[in-house]
Amino acid sequence: MEEKLIQRLESAVARLESLSLSGGAASAAASGDDGPLDPSILAYEDLIRQYLGRVSAAAEKIGGPVLDVTKVLQQAFAVQKDLLIQVKQTKKPDNAGLAEFLKPLHEVITKANALTEGRRSDFFNHLKSAVDSLSALAWIAYTGKECGMNMPIAHVEESWQMAEFYSNKILVEYKSKDPNHLEWAKALKELYLPGLRDYVKSFYPLGPVWSSTGKAVSAAPSKPKAPAPGAPAPPPPPSASLFSSETSQASSSRPKEGMAAVFQEINSGKPVTTGLRKVTNDMKTKNRADRTGIVGTQEKESRTSSPSFSKAGPPKLELQMGRKWAVENQIGKKDLVISDCDSKQSVYIFGCKDSVVQIQGKVNNITIDKCTKMGILFTDVVAACEIVNCNRVEVQCQGSAPTVSVDNTAGCQFYLSKDALGASITTAKSSEVNILVPASGPDGDWAEHALPEQFIHVFKDGRFETTPVSHSAGG
Numbered sequence: 234m235e236e237k238l239i240q241r242l243e244s245a246v247a248r249l250e251s252l253s254l255s256g257g258a259a260s261a262a263a264s265g266d267d268g269p270l271d272p273s274i275l276a277y278e279d280l281i282r283q284y285l286g287r288v289s290a291a292a293e294k295i296g297g298p299v300l301d302v303t304k305v306l307q308q309a310f311a312v313q314k315d316l317l318i319q320v321k322q323t324k325k326p327d328n329a330g331l332a333e334f335l336k337p338l339h340e341v342i343t344k345a346n347a348l349t350e351g352r353r354s355d356f357f358n359h360l361k362s363a364v365d366s367l368s369a370l371a372w373i374a375y376t377g378k379e380c381g382m383n384m385p386i387a388h389v390e391e392s393w394q395m396a397e398f399y400s401n402k403i404l405v406e407y408k409s410k411d412p413n414h415l416e417w418a419k420a421l422k423e424l425y426l427p428g429l430r431d432y433v434k435s436f437y438p439l440g441p442v443w444s445s446t447g448k449a450v451s452a453a454p455s456k457p458k459a460p461a462p463g464a465p466a467p468p469p470p471p472s473a474s475l476f477s478s479e480t481s482q483a484s485s486s487r488p489k490e491g492m493a494a495v496f497q498e499i500n501s502g503k504p505v506t507t508g509l510r511k512v513t514n515d516m517k518t519k520n521r522a523d524r525t526g527i528v529g530t531q532e533k534e535s536r537t538s539s540p541s542f543s544k545a546g547p548p549k550l551e552l553q554m555g556r557k558w559a560v561e562n563q564i565g566k567k568d569l570v571i572s573d574c575d576s577k578q579s580v581y582i583f584g585c586k587d588s589v590v591q592i593q594g595k596v597n598n599i600t601i602d603k604c605t606k607m608g609i610l611f612t613d614v615v616a617a618c619e620i621v622n623c624n625r626v627e628v629q630c631q632g633s634a635p636t637v638s639v640d641n642t643a644g645c646q647f648y649l650s651k652d653a654l655g656a657s658i659t660t661a662k663s664s665e666v667n668i669l670v671p672a673s674g675p676d677g678d679w680a681e682h683a684l685p686e687q688f689i690h691v692f693k694d695g696r697f698e699t700t701p702v703s704h705s706a707g708g
Contacts, residue, residue, distance in 0.1 A: 271318075271321065272436075273317065273436040273437075274314065274317060274318060276432060276435065276436065277313075277314050277317060277432060278314070280310075280428055280429065280432050281307075281310050281311075281314070283428070284420070284423055284424040284428040284429075285306070285307060285310055285424055287416070287420035287423070287424075288303055288306065288417060288420040288421050288424055289303055289307060290420075291413050291414075291416040291417035291420055292304075292417055294413040295411075295413050295414060295417060297356065298348070298354055298356045298359065298360060299356050299359045299360075299414075299417065301348065302345065302348050302359065302360050302363045302364065303363065303417075305341065305344055305345045305348065305363075306345075306363055306366075306367070308341050308344075309338065309341045309342065309345070309367050309370055310370070312337045312338050312341050313338060313370050313373060315337070316334070316335065316337070316338060316373060317373070317441070319334070320373075320441045320442070320443055320444070321442070321444055321447070322444055322447045322448065323443060323444055323447045323448055323449075323450055324443060324444060324445070324446075324447050324448065324449045324450070325376070325443035326443075326449070326450040330449070330450040331374060331376065331450075333450060334450045335373065335374060338370060338371075338373070341367075342364075342367050342368075342370075345363070345364045345367055346364055348360050348364065349361055349364055352583065353581070353583065353600070353602050353621075355557070355579075357399075358399040358400075358402040358403050358406070359399075359403060359414075359417070359418075361396070361399040362396045362397075362398075362399035362400040362403065362418070362421060363396070363421065364396075365392075365395045365396035365399065366392065366393060366395075366396035366421065366424075366425060368392040368395065369388065369389045369392035369393060369425050369429060370429075371388065371392070372385035372388045372389055372433055372437070372440075373385075373437075373440075373441055375388065375439075375440035375441075376440060377440070384438070384439070384440075385433045385437055385438065385439070385440055386430060386433055386434050386438060389425060389426075389429050389430045389433055390426065390430060392425070393422065393425040393426055396421075396425075397422065398661065400418045400421060400422060402638070403415075403417075403418040404418055404419075405617070405636060406598075406616055406617065546561065546562050546584075547562060548561065548562045548563045548564070548566070549561040549562060549563075550563070550569060550571075552578070555578075556577065556578055556579065557578065557579050557580075557581060558571050558574065558578060558579070558580045558581065558596075559581055559583070560580065560581070560582040560583070560585060560590055561581075561582075561583045561584055561585070562583075562584045562585065563585040563586075563588045563590075564585065564586045564587060564588065565586070565587050565588060566585075566588040566589070567588060567589045568589070569588060569589060569590045569591065570590075570591045570593065571590070571591070571592045571593065571594075572593045572594065573594075574592065574593075574594045574595075574596050575594065575595070575596070576595045576596065576597055576615050577597055578596050578597060579596060579597050579598040579599070579600070580592055580596050580598070580599045580600070580611075581600050581602070582599075582600065582601045582602065582604060582607070582609065583602045583603060583604070584602075584603050584604065585604045585605075585607055586604065586605045586606060586607070587605070587606045587607075588607055588608070589607070589608040589609075589610070590607070590608070590609050590610070591610045591611075592609070592610065592611035592612065593612060594612055594613075595612060595613035595614070595615065595632070596611070596613075596614055596615070597614070597615045597616055598614065598615070598616045598617055598618075598619070599611060599614050599617075599618045599619070600619045600621065601618075601619065601620045601621065601623055601626060601628070602621045602622055602623070603621075603622045603623065604623045604624075604626055605623065605624045605625060605626075606624070606625050606626070607623070607625075607626045607627070608626070608627045608628075608629075609626070609627070609628045609629070610628075610629045610631070611628075611629075611630060611631070611632075612630075612631050612632045613631075613632035613633050613634070614630070614632075614633070614634045614635075615635075616635070616636065617634070617635065617636035617637065617638055618630070618634050618636070618637050618638070619638045619640070620637075620638065620639045620640070620642050620645055621638075621640045621641060621642070622640070622641050622642065623642045623643075623644075623645065624642070624643050624644055625643070625644040625645075626642070626644070626645055626646070627645075627646040627647075627648075628645070628646070628647050628648070629647075629648035630647075630648065630649055630650050630653045630656075631650050632650060632652055632653065633650075633652045633653050633656075634649075634653045634656050635655075635656060635657065636656065636657050636658075636659070637656050637657070637658045637659070638658075638659045638660075639658070639659070639660045639661070639663045639666050640660075640661045640662060640663065641661070641662045641663060642663045642664075642666070643663070643664050643665060644664070644665045645663065645665065645666045645667070646667050646669065647666070647667070647668050647669065648669045648679065649668060649669065649670050649671075650671065651671055654670060658684070660684055663686075664686055665683075665686075666683070666684045666686075667681050667682065667683050667684070668681075668682045668684060669681050669682070670682065685701030685702060687701070687702040688700065688701055688702060689701075689702055
C-alpha cells in the first residue's frame with residue numbers, strides 16, 4: 234500500500250517538473266530572455282533570502298501586527314521581483330503605461346498604508362518604519378532625469394531616512410526589553426542599507442533596462458458601464474497612482490485650482506481689481522438695518538455648548554488586559570485620575586479635549602495622541618513620554634522621565650522636575666515647544682526654555698553642519 238502511494242507521488246512530481254520545464258523553455262524562447270535565470274533576478278532572490286529572511290525570522294518571534302506588516306513587506310518584494318522579470322520582456326512605456334505596469338506594486342503599498350490607519354497600535358513604530366520603507370521600491374519607476382525622481386541609489390537611501398525615524402524609536406524603546414524587536418529593526422535597516430541599495434548599484438544604477446523588442450504596455454482603457462435603472466451613479470475615478478508622473482507641459486495645460494489659480498491670475502498682468510464689485514454705503518455692515526449688536530440667548534447657548542463625548546466614540550477610562558490604561562474621547566473632564574498602576578503598565582491617551590489626567594504612580598510608557606488643550610500630570614515613567622499629533626498641551630513630570638518625544642505637535646509646555654533634568658528630548662515637525670525647569674533656589678520660579686524650530690545648514694569639510702537659529706535683540 235505505502236509503496237504504491239510513493240510511486241504515485243513520484244510520478245506526479247515528475248509530470249509537474251516536465252510541465253514546468255517545457256513551459257519555462259517556451260516562455261524563454263518567446264521572449265528571448267532567460268527569465269528567472271538572469272543574474273539580476275538570481276541576485277534579487279538572494280537579497281530576499283538573506284536580508285528579508287532575517288526580518289521575517291524576527292517577526293515570527295514577535296507575532297501580531299509586526300508579523301502582519303512583515304508579510305506585506307514580503308509580498309511587496311515578491312511583486313517587485315515579478316516586475317523586474319517583466320521589464321526584460323517589455324518595451325519602455327509612457328507615463329500612463331508605466332502607471333499601469335506598476336499597478337501591482339502600488340496596490341501592495343496601499344495595502345500596507347492601511348495597517349497604520351485607525352487607532353494607534355502598541356506597535357505603531359514598527360508599522361510606520363516598515364510602511365515608510367516601502368517607498369524605496371519605487372526606484373523601479375525611474376525613467377530618466379526628466380521623470381522628477383532622484384536616481385535609484387539616492388532614492389533608496391532617502392526613502393530609508395524617512396523610515397529610520399521610527400526605527401530608532403524601536404531601538405530606544407526595546408533596548409533593555411526584548412532583543413527580538415531590536416533584531417527586527419536592525420534587519421529591516423540592513424534590508425535597504427546595504428541590501429537593496431547595493432543591489433540597485435550593481436544592476437540598475439540608471440534605472441530598469443527595458444527591452445527594445447518586447448511587448449508594449451499601455452494604460453487600461455476605461456469603459457464605464459451604463460448604470461441599471463434606479464441604480465446609483467458610478468463612483469468617481471480613483472486618484473493617480475503613487476508612481477505616476479506628469480510632464481510639466483501637461484500639468485501647466487490644466488487649469489490651476491486654489492491658491493495656484495490666485496497666483497496665476499496675479500502674474501497674468503491684468504489689473505488686480507478687475508472683476509471686483511464696488512461696495513456701496515448701504516452694503517456696509519454698520520449701515521445695515523438687519524444687523525444689530527445684540528446676540529440672542531439661543532444663539533449664544535448654541536455657540537458655547539459642547540457635546541459630552543467625542544464623535545469618534547464614547548469616553549473611556551479603563552485598564553485593558555491588565556497592561557494598558559486607555560483614556561479616550563474625554564471632553565471637559567478635569568478630574569481624571571489613574572491611581573492603581575505599576576511600572577509594567579502603559580498609559581495611552583487618545584482624542585481627548587479640554588481635560589486633565591493625573592497619573593499617580595510609576596508607569597512604563599505614556600503616549601498622548603491627537604489631544605487638544607490637555608493637561609497631564611504624572612510621577613515617574615520608565616521608558617518614555619510621547620506627545621504625538623497634539624495641539625496646546627501641558628505636561629508636568631513630578632519624578633523621572635528618561636526620554637521625552639514630541640512629534641507633529643503645535644504648542645507644548647513640558648515641566649521637568651529636578652530628577653528629570655537629564656531627560657533626552659526629541660522633537661520632530663513641531664512648533665512652540667517650551668521646556669520649563671525649576672529654578673535653583675527653593676522659592677524660585679520656573680525657568681522657560683524655547684526649543685529651536687529653525688536651523689541653519691552649512692556644507693563644510695565634506696558634510697553639512699547644522700546649528701539652531703539664534704535671534705539677538707541687537708537687530
